Amino acid sequence: MFALMQSTRGEALHLAVDAATGLRAVIAIHNSDRGPALGGCRYLAYPDDESALADAIRLARGMSYKAALAGLPLGGGKAVIIRSAHVADRAALFEAFGRFVDSLDGRYITAIESGTSPADMDCIAQTTRHVTSTTASGDPSLHTALGVFAGIRATAMARLGSDNLEGLRIAVQGLGSVGFALAEHLHAAGAELLVSDVDAGKVRLAMEQMGAHPVASEALLATPCDIFAPCATGSVLTSQSVAQLRCAAVAGAANTQLSNLQVADQLESRGILYAPDYVINAGGLIHVALTHAGEPLTAITSHLANIAKRLTEIFGHAQAEKRSPAAVAEMLAERLIYGR
Numbered sequence: 533m534f535a536l537m538q539s540t541r542g543e544a545l546h547l548a549v550d551a552a553t554g555l556r557a558v559i560a561i562h563n564s565d566r567g568p569a570l571g572g573c574r575y576l577a578y579p580d581d582e583s584a585l586a587d588a589i590r591l592a593r594g595m596s597y598k599a600a601l602a603g604l605p606l607g608g609g610k611a612v613i614i615r616s617a618h619v620a621d622r623a624a625l626f627e628a629f630g631r632f633v634d635s636l637d638g639r640y641i642t643a644i645e646s647g648t649s650p651a652d653m654d655c656i657a658q659t660t661r662h663v664t665s666t667t668a669s670g671d672p673s674l675h676t677a678l679g680v681f682a683g684i685r686a687t688a689m690a691r692l693g694s695d696n697l698e699g700l701r702i703a704v705q706g707l708g709s710v711g712f713a714l715a716e717h718l719h720a721a722g723a724e725l726l727v728s729d730v731d732a733g734k735v736r737l738a739m740e741q742m743g744a745h746p747v748a749s750e751a752l753l754a755t756p757c758d759i760f761a762p763c764a765t766g767s768v769l770t771s772q773s774v775a776q777l778r779c780a781a782v783a784g785a786a787n788t789q790l791s792n793l794q795v796a797d798q799l800e801s802r803g804i805l806y807a808p809d810y811v812i813n814a815g816g817l818i819h820v821a822l823t824h825a826g827e828p829l830t831a832i833t834s835h836l837a838n839i840a841k842r843l844t845e846i847f848g849h850a851q852a853e854k855r856s857p858a859a860v861a862e863m864l865a866e867r868l869i870y871g872r
């Protein structure tokens with residue numbers, strides 16, 4: 533673990549156990565130079581404890597990069613509660629986790645992530661104030677969708693010479709909280725939608741409400757379109773899948789879309805413009821951070837405009853320096869975090 537902390541330049545790793553509730557949790561703080569470390573809390577089962585710790589450490593680093601590029605005065609952190617087969621009292625478990633968060637005196641602020649819900653955050657809020665995305669604070673997914681929509685327009689501008697989406701064929705993979713709301717924005721902007729979801733009910737709704745064309749999940753990557761918007765699972769861009777793509781750009785909400793950085797070069801060599809995921813999907817983080825700071829909705833909406841600006845800056849650098857947007861995003865984030 534020390535080697536992973538060193539290679540990711542992590543700052544601290546905190547562990548907690550609570551016999552009464554069965555809590556086994558880790559909080560990884562990647563960097564707090566720009567402000568407190570904000571990042572979600574995963575509640576998942578892991579094959580072993582090392583995998584849970586490694587997940588928290590890697591994800592915390594991603595949060596530092598995302599916050600820095602979104603122009604937020606925050607560092608990056610992430611928590612994992614290791615899910616066991618049986619939990620007697622879920623509310624008590626999350627209250628115990630809240631006490632763990634509180635013991636760090638605001639150096640880490642938690643939020644929803646895979647496996648946790650706003651109701652869990654409400655339980656955490658019983659024992660600490662360093663928590664966001666409670667039921668009272670609203671759904672961050674809608675802000676993620678708004679940010680991705682603005683990012684798709686910036687991507688279209690950079691790759692196709694216009695941010696007018698009317699008549700563009702846009703393939704949305706995954707019609708969940710973010711994907712469905714994104715599809716609605718794209719439909720309102722006049723885009724032709726190709727959609728896939730493993731949940732047939734969501735696809736049917738998109739067909740009825742937006743005239744979307746259904747495509748089987750496994751066929752979507754190879755379907756000709758202008759922009760492919762991954763909004764389902766991670767690691768969707770592998771050397772094999774990128775070879776199949778028939779689009780001008782990839783711009784979507786999913787986290788960790790690239791299976792590795794070489795894939796970013798492969799996208800470049802195929803002439804496919806890639807909008808780095810942690811830049812384009814920062815709308816939810818902007819929402820939770822500013823809501824937590826007590827900012828009004830107008831401030832959140834105007835801060836979302838940073839996403840398109842930052843992407844345009846990244847695309848400009850990438851073109852001038854003949855590097856992939858993913859490599860440029862990483863370089864800019866490190867400059868903001870480490871001041872070099």
Ligand code: NAD
Nearest residue numbers: 673676706707708709710729730749763764785786787816
């Ligand atoms: P979600 O769980 O609400 O939706 C995911 C959707 O993808 C579901 O409808 C699911 O049925 C579908 N799906 C799963 N596998 C699929 C496949 N192989 N092909 C097609 N569809 C498939 O999740 P979400 O909150 O909408 O998030 C979507 C992605 O965006 C995730 O990768 C998430 O990590 C990322 N993200 C979300 C937010 C946010 O605010 N919710 C913020 C940043 C990043």
